[in-house]
Amino acid sequence: MKHNFGAGPCILPQEVFKQASQAVLNFNDTGLSILEISHRSKEFIAVSEDAIKIVKELMNVPEGYSVLFLQGGASLQFAMVAMNLLQEGKKAAYLETGVWAKKAIKEAKLFGEVEIVASSKDANFNFIPKGYTIPEDAAYFHITSNNTIYGTELFDIPKTNVPVVCDMSSDIFSRVINVADFDLIYAGAQKNIGPAGATLVIVKDEILGKVNRTIPSMLDYKVHIEGESMYNTPPVFSIYVSLLNLKWLKSKGGIAAIEKENIAKAEALYQEIDRNPFFKGTAAVEDRSRMNVCFVMENPELEKDFLKLAEEKGCVGIKGHRSVGGFRASIYNALPITSVHVLIEAMQEFAEKHK
Numbered sequence: 142m143k144h145n146f147g148a149g150p151c152i153l154p155q156e157v158f159k160q161a162s163q164a165v166l167n168f169n170d171t172g173l174s175i176l177e178i179s180h181r182s183k184e185f186i187a188v189s190e191d192a193i194k195i196v197k198e199l200m201n202v203p204e205g206y207s208v209l210f211l212q213g214g215a216s217l218q219f220a221m222v223a224m225n226l227l228q229e230g231k232k233a234a235y236l237e238t239g240v241w242a243k244k245a246i247k248e249a250k251l252f253g254e255v256e257i258v259a260s261s262k263d264a265n266f267n268f269i270p271k272g273y274t275i276p277e278d279a280a281y282f283h284i285t286s287n288n289t290i291y292g293t294e295l296f297d298i299p300k301t302n303v304p305v306v307c308d309m310s311s312d313i314f315s316r317v318i319n320v321a322d323f324d325l326i327y328a329g330a331q332k333n334i335g336p337a338g339a340t341l342v343i344v345k346d347e348i349l350g351k352v353n354r355t356i357p358s359m360l361d362y363k364v365h366i367e368g369e370s371m372y373n374t375p376p377v378f379s380i381y382v383s384l385l386n387l388k389w390l391k392s393k394g395g396i397a398a399i400e401k402e403n404i405a406k407a408e409a410l411y412q413e414i415d416r417n418p419f420f421k422g423t424a425a426v427e428d429r430s431r432m433n434v435c436f437v438m439e440n441p442e443l444e445k446d447f448l449k450l451a452e453e454k455g456c457v458g459i460k461g462h463r464s465v466g467g468f469r470a471s472i473y474n475a476l477p478i479t480s481v482h483v484l485i486e487a488m489q490e491f492a493e494k495h496k
């Protein structure tokens with residue numbers, strides 16, 4: 142049995158993969174594949190509507206927000222956010238907490254002035270900056286709620302009158318959030334939502350329509366809202382599997398229930414990292430991510446041996462990102478706590494062997 146600690150794309154429960162594979166052959170007894178039915182058919186329109194409905198239900202999305210499944214990944218949102226929200230003569234404020242934030246900043250600069258209100262760049266992004274000031278006149282303030290590469294997570298959402306935009310790609314649906322604290326949330330599907338291909342956007346309608354620039358239709362949130370998330374051919378498979386996965390989440394008790402499990406998984410793993418003299422965590426303790434657990438070995442020469450032992454036990458995908466090194470155990474919603482226990486056992490066995 143494999144325990145997939147990979148950072149993505151698309152770690153989903155086995156039962157969801159099974160249902161998805163069935164739908165590729167025969168979708169809902171139509172005798173057709175989900176891949177071939179018309180996206181304008183009543184069957185697919187129901188899928189799209191249900192997917193939007195379940196997002197609203199699970200996240201408790203208030204009135205006045207639109208939910209969209211777009212394409213282009215979170216990376217396209219880096220540009221789309223600025224294109225749609227960065228008003229002429231205003232600046233956008235960004236919190237620089239990692240490579241993804243840096244990329245978002247780079248794209249925003251194409252559309253106007255950007256102020257980086259705080260950065261943890263000098264510490265290789267191993268903490269979330271605090272105590273910064275958000276300029277009152279900013280068009281919006283952009284944050285990344287979970288920094289997938291560095292294993293840091295932003296738990297205290299800043300309270301401000303400036304519209305808050307959040308890249309939630311790697312922790313959406315993992316913990317309860319108050320959507321009303323945000324004006325725009327976006328997330329590539331491929332961690333806790335579904336297969337790569339769709340990008341979830343939750344946007345407060347009233348923040349749109351305030352820029353004068355010409356926006357190409359495909360990049361205009363308003364066009365997608367008017368088209369009910371079907372302006373063009375949507376990523377049908379990704380949306381369908383996202384629906385299956387979100388139904389699975391609902392059946393488990395929703396976000397509050399999975400959050401409890403996620404806390405238990407993360408606590409168990411960090412406890413072992415802190416207890417075991419062979420390992421140490423790389424992120425500031427108060428900012429430790431519950432989704433991506435980054436750690437290194439006190440003696441880096443032993444890393445290869447530990448990786449081998451972990452792989453022998455079926456733990457895959459734990460090699461760290463090259464910019465941090467060591468290990469990164471991604472423990473998304475679909476990974477059961479039993480898999481975390483297997484990794485902990487490997488760490489304990491390794492320490493026992495090498496003491």
Ligand code: PLP
Pocket residue numbers: 149213214215216217241285287288289290308309310311329330
């Ligand atoms: N933002 C975060 C926090 C991510 O983790 C990633 C990818 O892992 C991205 C953005 C980029 O997403 P995409 O590949 O969908 O463009």
